[in-house]
Amino acid sequence: MNTYKFLSGLAVAAISFATSAHAQVPPPAKIDATAGSAVKDDTGLADIIVTANRREENAQDVPVSVVAFSGAALEERSITRLGDLTRITPGLRFAPQGGGAALNVVLRGLQRTASGNAPNAVITYFADVPLYFSGSNITPFDMRSVQVLKGPQGTLFGRNAIGGAIILTPEAPNYDFGGYVRGTYGNYDTKIGEGAINLPIIRDKVALRVAGHIARRDGYTKVIGKGGNPDDVHTNAFRASLLVEPAEGFRNNTVFDYYLADEVGPSSVLVGLTGGGAIRLPQLAHFFDCNTVNAFNPGCAAIPGVLPPGFDIDDQLARQKAAGKRTAYSDVVQNLYRRQLGVSNKTEIDVTDGLTLRNIFGYRETGIRTSFNVDAVDSPLPLINGFTRDSQKQVSDEFHAFGNLLNNRLEYLVGLFYIKESPNGKGSGTNFVAFAPAGRYTVAYQTVINKAAFAQVSYKVTDAFKLTGGIRYNDTKVTGCSAVTPESYPFAVLTDPKAGEPSILQSNCPSAVNSSTITAKQHAWTYNIAVDWQVSDDMLVYATHRKGFREGGLNYPLFNSPCTTGGACVGAPGADLRPYQTIQPEIVKDVEIGFKSEFPLGEGKARFNLALFQTWYTNGVLGFNTSGVVPTGDSAAPQFSAININVGDYEIKGLEAELTLQPVRGLSWTNTAAYTDSKLVKATLPNIPQLSTALPLSASPKWAVTSAVRWVMPIHPLDGNVTFNADIYHQSSFYVTGDTIPRFTVANTRLEWSNISTSGLSAAFYMRNVFNKTYSIAGVAAASAIGVITRNYAEPRMYGLELGYKF
Numbered sequence: 001m002n003t004y005k006f007l008s009g010l011a012v013a014a015i016s017f018a019t020s021a022h023a024q025v026p027p028p029a030k031i032d033a034t035a036g037s038a039v040k041d042d043t044g045l046a047d048i049i050v051t052a053n054r055r056e057e058n059a060q061d062v063p064v065s066v067v068a069f070s071g072a073a074l075e076e077r078s079i080t081r082l083g084d085l086t087r088i089t090p091g092l093r094f095a096p097q098g099g100g101a102a103l104n105v106v107l108r109g110l111q112r113t114a115s116g117n118a119p120n121a122v123i124t125y126f127a128d129v130p131l132y133f134s135g136s137n138i139t140p141f142d143m144r145s146v147q148v149l150k151g152p153q154g155t156l157f158g159r160n161a162i163g164g165a166i167i168l169t170p171e172a173p174n175y176d177f178g179g180y181v182r183g184t185y186g187n188y189d190t191k192i193g194e195g196a197i198n199l200p201i202i203r204d205k206v207a208l209r210v211a212g213h214i215a216r217r218d219g220y221t222k223v224i225g226k227g228g229n230p231d232d233v234h235t236n237a238f239r240a241s242l243l244v245e246p247a248e249g250f251r252n253n254t255v256f257d258y259y260l261a262d263e264v265g266p267s268s269v270l271v272g273l274t275g276g277g278a279i280r281l282p283q284l285a286h287f288f289d290c291n292t293v294n295a296f297n298p299g300c301a302a303i304p305g306v307l308p309p310g311f312d313i314d315d316q317l318a319r320q321k322a323a324g325k326r327t328a329y330s331d332v333v334q335n336l337y338r339r340q341l342g343v344s345n346k347t348e349i350d351v352t353d354g355l356t357l358r359n360i361f362g363y364r365e366t367g368i369r370t371s372f373n374v375d376a377v378d379s380p381l382p383l384i385n386g387f388t389r390d391s392q393k394q395v396s397d398e399f400h401a402f403g404n405l406l407n408n409r410l411e412y413l414v415g416l417f418y419i420k421e422s423p424n425g426k427g428s429g430t431n432f433v434a435f436a437p438a439g440r441y442t443v444a445y446q447t448v449i450n451k452a453a454f455a456q457v458s459y460k461v462t463d464a465f466k467l468t469g470g471i472r473y474n475d476t477k478v479t480g481c482s483a484v485t486p487e488s489y490p491f492a493v494l495t496d497p498k499a500g501e502p503s504i505l506q507s508n509c510p511s512a513v514n515s516s517t518i519t520a521k522q523h524a525w526t527y528n529i530a531v532d533w534q535v536s537d538d539m540l541v542y543a544t545h546r547k548g549f550r551e552g553g554l555n556y557p558l559f560n561s562p563c564t565t566g567g568a569c570v571g572a573p574g575a576d577l578r579p580y581q582t583i584q585p586e587i588v589k590d591v592e593i594g595f596k597s598e599f600p601l602g603e604g605k606a607r608f609n610l611a612l613f614q615t616w617y618t619n620g621v622l623g624f625n626t627s628g629v630v631p632t633g634d635s636a637a638p639q640f641s642a643i644n645i646n647v648g649d650y651e652i653k654g655l656e657a658e659l660t661l662q663p664v665r666g667l668s669w670t671n672t673a674a675y676t677d678s679k680l681v682k683a684t685l686p687n688i689p690q691l692s693t694a695l696p697l698s699a700s701p702k703w704a705v706t707s708a709v710r711w712v713m714p715i716h717p718l719d720g721n722v723t724f725n726a727d728i729y730h731q732s733s734f735y736v737t738g739d740t741i742p743r744f745t746v747a748n749t750r751l752e753w754s755n756i757s758t759s760g761l762s763a764a765f766y767m768r769n770v771f772n773k774t775y776s777i778a779g780v781a782a783a784s785a786i787g788v789i790t791r792n793y794a795e796p797r798m799y800g801l802e803l804g805y806k807f
Contacts, residue, residue: 047059047060048060048068048070050062050066050068050145050147051147051167051169052064052066052147052149053156053458054156054157054400054402054413055402055411059596060540060596060598060607060609061534061540061596063466063468063530063531063532063540063542063544064149064150064151064530064542064544064592065149065150065151065592065594065611065613065656066147066148066149066150067089067147067148067150068145068146068147068148069088069145069146069147070144070145071142071143071144071145071171074140074143074146076710076723076725076750076752077708077725077727077748077750078748078750078766078768079140079146080139080140080192080215081139081140082094082103082124082136082137082138082140082166083096083103083777085146085148085166086704086729086731087706087727087729087746087748088706088708088727088729089148089672089706090656090672090673090674090704090705090706090729091107091108091150091654091656091674091676091700091704092105092106092107092122092148093105093106093107093699093700093701093704093731094106095111095699095736095777095778096137096266096778096792097114098134098368098370098372098386098388099265099266099334099336099370099371099372099386099388100137100263100265100266100336100370100372101134101137101336101338101368101370101388101390102133102134102135102136102137103120103124103136103137104120105120105121105122105124105136105163105166106121106122106163106699106700107121107122107148107150107163107164107700108150108151108163108164108613108615108652108654108676108700109615109617109650109652109654109676109678109699109700110122110162110163110588110615110617110652111163111699111700112133113621113622113623113644114623114642115623115639115640115642115644116553116555116583116623116639116640116642116644117133117444117446117448117553117554118133118550118551118552118553118583118621118644119133119159119161119550119551120133120136120161120163121161121162121163121164121550122161122163122164122165122166123153123157123159123161123164123165123166124136124165124166124168125157125159125165125166125167125168126138126168126170126257126342126344127168127169127170127255127257127342127344127346127362128167128169128344128346128360128362128398129342129344129360129362129364129396130158130159130362130396130419131364132364132366132392132394132421134366134368134390134392135338135340135364135366135368135392137338138168138237138259138340139213139215139235139237139259140168141194141211141213141237142170142171142194142196142211142213142239143168143169143170143171144169144170144171144172145167145169146166146167146168146169147165147166147167147169148164148165148166148167149164149165149166149167150163150164150611150613150656151163151164151544151546151548151590151592151613152164152526152528152546152547152548152549152588152589152590153165153548154452154454154470154472154474154526154528154548154549155454155455155456155470155471155472155526155527155528156413156415156454156456156470158360158396158398158415158417158419158452159417159419159450160450160452160472160474160526160548160549160550160551161548161550162548162549162550162586162587162588162617163548163588170211170239170241170255170257171196171209171211171241172209172241172243172253173198173199173207173208173209173241173242173243173253174198174200174207174209174243175200175203175204175207176198176200177198177199177200178197178198178806178807179195179196179197179198179806179807180195180196180804180805180806180807181193181194181195181804181805182194182195182802182803182804182805183802183803183804184800184801184802184803185800185801186217186766186798186799186800186801187797187798187799187800188217188218188219188220188798189216189217189218190215190216190217190233190798190800191214191215191216191217192213192214192215192216193212193213193214193215194211194212194213194214195211195212196209196210196211196212197209197210197211204245205244205245205246206242206243206244206245207242207243208240208241208242208243209239209240209241209243210238210239210240210241211238211239211240212236212237212238212239213235213236213237213238214235214236214237215233215234215235216233216234217232217233217234218232219231219232219264219267220232220326220795220796221267221269221326221327221328221793222326222327222328223264223267223327223328223329223330223334224323224327224328224329224330224378225329225330225331225378226330226331226332226333226378227264227330227332227333227334227335227373228264228333228334229264230264230265230266230267230268230328230330230334230373231264231266231267231793231795232263232264233263234261234262234263235259235260235261235263236259236260236261237257237258237259237260238257238258239255239256239257239258240255240256241253241254241255241256242254248350249349249350249351250347250348250349250350251346251347251348251349252345252346252347252348253345253346254343254344254345254346255342255343255344255345256341256342256343257340257341257342257344258340258341259338259339259340259341260338260339260340261336261337261338261339262335262336262337263335263336263337264334264335264336265334265335265336265370265372266336266792267328267792267793268328268330268372268373268374268375268376268780268790268791268792269320269325269327269328269376269790269791269792269793270316270317270320270329270375270376270377270788270789270790271320271325271739271776271789271790271791272317272739272788272789273313273314273317273787273788273789274738274787274788274789275787276787277628277786277787277788278383278434278435278627278628278786278787279313279383279786279787279788280787282294282295282296282297283296284296284435285297286298286300286307286310287310287311287379287380287381287435288311288312288313288379288381288383289312289313289314290310290311290312291312291314291315297310300312308380308381309380311379311380311381313377313379313787313788316329316377316379320376325774325793326774326793326796328373328376329376329377329378330373330376330378331373331375331377331378331379331382331385331491332371332372332373332382332385332491332495333371333491333495334371334372334373335369335370335371335495336369336370336372337367337368337369337370338366338367338368339365339366339367339368340364340365340366340367341364341365342362342363342364342365343361343362343363343364344360344361344362345359345360345361345362346358346359346360346361347359352403353403353404354403354404354405355401355402355403356400356401356402356403357399357400357401358399358400358401358402359397359398359399359400360396360397360398360399360400361396361397362394362395362396362397362398363393363394363395363396364393364394365392365393365394365424366390366391366392366393366394366424367390367391367424367426368388368389368390368391369388369389369390370386370387370388371385371386371387371494371495372385372386372387372388373385374386374432374780374790375786375788375790376780376788376790377788381435381436381437382433382434382435382436382437382491383434383435383786383788384432384433384434384435384627384641384786385432385433385491386430386431386432386433386640387430387431387432387433387439387489387494387495387500388429388430388431389426389427389428389429389430389441389500389501389502390428391423391424391425391426391427391428392421392422392423392424392428393421393422393423393424394419394420394421394422395419395420396417396418396419396420397417397418397419398415398416398417398418399415399416399417400413400414400415401413401414401415402414406459409459409460410457410458410459410460411457411458411459412455412456412457412458413455413456413457414453414454414455415453415454415455416452416453416454417450417451417452417453417454418449418450418451418452419448419449419450420447420448420449420450421446421447421448422446422447422448423445423446423447423506425505425506425507426501426505426506427443427501427502427503427504427505428443428444428445428502428506429441429442429443429444429485429502429504429639430442430639430640431489431494431502432627432632432640432641433491433494433632434627434632434641434786435632436488436632436633437490437491438488438489438490438491439488439489439494439632439633440484440485440486440487440488440489440632440633440637441484441485441489441502441503441504442482442483442484442485442556442557442637442638442639442640443482443483443484443485443502443504443509444480444481444482444556444557444639445480445481445482445506445509446478446479446480446553446554446556447478447479447480448476448477448478448551448553449476449477450474450475450476450551451474451475451476452472452473452474452475453472453473454470454471454472454473455470455471455472456468456469456470456471456528457469457470463534464533464534464535465531465532465533465534466531466532466533466534467530467531468528468529468530468531468532468544469527469528469529469530470527470528470529471525471526471527471528472525472526472527473523473524473525474522474523474524474525474526474549474551475521475522475523476521476522476523476551477519477520477521478519478520478521478522478551478552478553478554479517479518479519480517480518480519480554480556481506481509481510481515481516481517482509482515482516482517482518482556482557482558482639483504483509483512483513483514483515483516483557484514484557484634484635484636484637485502485503485504486503486513487503488633514557514560514561514635514636515557516557516558516560518554518556518558518581518582520552520553520554520582520583522551522552522584522585524549524585524587525547526546526547526548526549527546527547528544528545528546528547529544529545529546530542530543530544530545531543531544538597538598538599539595539596539597539598540595540596540597541594541595542593542594542595543591543592543593543594544591544592544593545589545590545591545592546588546589546590546592547587547588547589548587548588548589548590549585549586549587549588550585550586550588551585552582552583552584552585552586552621552646553582553583553644554581554582554583555577555580555581555582555583555638555639555643555644556638556639557636557637557638557639558581558636559577559578559580559581559636559638560636561634561635561636562574563575563629563630563631563634563636563637564576564577564578564630564634564636564638565577565578569630569631569634570631571631571633571634572628572629572630572631572634572690573628573629573690574629574630575629575630575688575690575691577626577629577630577638577643579686580643580644580645580686583621583644583645583646584619584646585619586617586618586619586620586621586646587617587618587619588615588616588617588618589615589616589618590613590614590615590616591613591614592611592612592613592614593611593612593613594609594610594611594612595609595610596609597609601661601662601663602663602664603663603664603665604661604662604663604664604665604667605662606659606660606661606662607658607659607660607662608657608658608659608660609657609658610655610656610657610658611655611656611657612653612654612655613652613653613654613655613656614651614652614653615650615651615652615653616649616650616651617649617650617651617652618649619646619649620646620647620648620649620650621644621645621646621647622644622645622647622648623642623643623644624642624643624644624645624686624691625641625642625691625786626638626641626642626643626691627641627786628690628691628786629688629690629691645686647683647684647685647686648680648681648682648683648684649680649681649682650678650679650680650681651678651679651681652676652677652678652679653676653677654674654675654676654677655673655674655675656672656673656674656675657672657673657674658670658671658672659671659672666711666712666713666714667709667710667711667712668709668710669707669708669709669710670706670707670708670709670710671705671706671707671708672705672706673703673704673705673706674703674704674705675702675703676700676701676702677702678700699734699735699736700734701731701732701733701734701743702732702733702734703730703731703732704729704730704731704732705729705730705731706727706728706729706730707727707728708725708726708727708728709724709725709726709727710723710724710725711723711724711725717753717756718756718757719755719756719757719758720753720754720755720756720757720758720762721753721754721755722751722752722753722754723751723752723754724749724750724751724752725749725750725751725752726747726748726749726750727747727748727749728745728746728747728748729745729746729747729748730743730744730745731743731744731745736778736779738779738789739779739789739791741776741777741778741779741791742775742776744773744775744776745773746768746769746770746771746773746775746794747769747770747771748766748767748768748769748770749766749767749770750764750765750766750767751764751765751766752764755806759805760805760806760807761803761804761805762802762803762804762805762806763801763802763803763804764801764802764803764804765799765800765801765802766798766799766800766802767797767798767799768795768797768798768799769794769795769796769797769798770797771797772796772797774793774796775793775794776791776792776793776794777792777793777794778791778792779791779792780792
């Protein structure tokens, strides 16, 4: 890779220069990833303090694979969206779903299906509260830290997860007056404003922190047809945090957050054809394959009063290739609207030196409205386009009792968890319009109640040898009222923000024609067993075995029509879908072994961490497109034009490695890599030939590698500090939604001059995708089922100037 050679050469040159400029290395600082205490001009290889075990620990002492970044580190690496974490956390991948309303988080080969209501394989937490899937795409600003925990979770965290957890911790109030303002302007008319102020109200008792973030950017993909340019940014965010400590040993922190996005959304670009699918049906030839003459199609010419002008998908693909990958064709006015608000309240009481009580209450609301150009064409008769309305609320509570016993040799945590996800009273449903200018909504008002009890203990057999055991019991109940609206909605109505809501609401769903209420109950035990050995102050060796659980759910609506029960079906072959009404739980068991080490390197030190894992994933779920089986206008047409089915067992193995070299103070070179190999060992596919699905292959790239240089230069213009950051990220190809996403390599850089004249002023220049690579990050699941292959492309070269002031 030329970019890797570039960065390697840069690192070597910097080492040579820095070695001659520094004579001694003071002890490294500690960077508290939980308290935001990272000093931006720190020049040592710092310890990272994390909360992976629900208590503050040095990341090098935590016997599990965890990656953590302080707020300052996120700023230095120009991390402005959750998706940017991919390039600094190899093995982690974010894929937009639902027209960009949500993020499918992929880690160690585990993900969620492209449709349905299942939680992510990797649960995202904000202010200690798990986020609803459709409300997980938020802007990380004014952050204390971001932590990525890998592997099954549950014996320490409220929400069970099979793949891991992402913990977003906002900056908390403190008792010092201060804050910052920051403004950014860049290409594509990028405008970002951000700021925060910290207000001590009662000394050492009450403090308030208020923060806000506004971002605007033009879409970098040009649209031909209807609507605005996609891949734009238009978001507003606000947060207020109140810290109250009325007495020693009593802490209460309340966080209110609000987020609003009103954008065109991600692009969908036609890149190929599958060679089959609905677009090649003889009956539809005039509308999508008009150059193929048959009994149903006299050719591409219009027949007045009988047939409109024809359309040929092969000609459309040729036009798309001529226009390029930064151009998208659309027959629908795209829109991505997201409104989210939440309240988190965490209370901690130190009862004794060995016992602390903690309670975390959460309330969240999510409102989603999307109109998405699924097929990436502007044909007279639409292929398939998606429209979604989703309004949800979530109430959760998590209780912990934790502490130490036996002269601190035994650490324990016991907990209870409750979460209820339910409709918020407004119209919610999906309308996937296929081969028609109008379509019906399938509504599904689902309530999920999850209860759990969990406990984990760690015992130091010796000062260096520790055993850990944890257990969890999950109980889940899913209830949903579903129906298909009797009327169809034309595009003009579906894309109107003030109209297009489904006529069947939560309140009248039970009484609607052909409505049904379905219930599923599931429960499971999960566990964690681990052993670790502190070989020396600078080396930890560990092994862990875990079991994780993801609840199943329901396919909506109730399959009771002739087309879904194997009866006579008009407009499609039909099939008996009743055996697939309920989705069974998915189970993951894994073994992880690894070590974490540090050792001297010249005047500085180095860090080398390695984790090896083997995962057994049973009852894995795949999504199947049903548009070739059940007409979209059928009274029991599946929601999302898809159903999820438990189909197989997988074995996944891999490794994650980190090598950080800090030969002198002020210069570090970090290299991280992730390898993931997924193999399907057992598959039971439904015997319904017309069902369409992507192959059951891993959604994780086999290789993902990052190399990053950070250099605090030994110069101080106007008594300020100059810090240079550069990184490259390489990802191998991977298979998703009937398409192989090609490999790519992307480079990023940032130069910052901070604390100018010791005034708090700073200036920075950033550039992402330095070499202006055009690469894809995701495909569109529903498109491949009908015969087209579409992709969403990452941003082109982005650059800009950032000015800030800290006070």
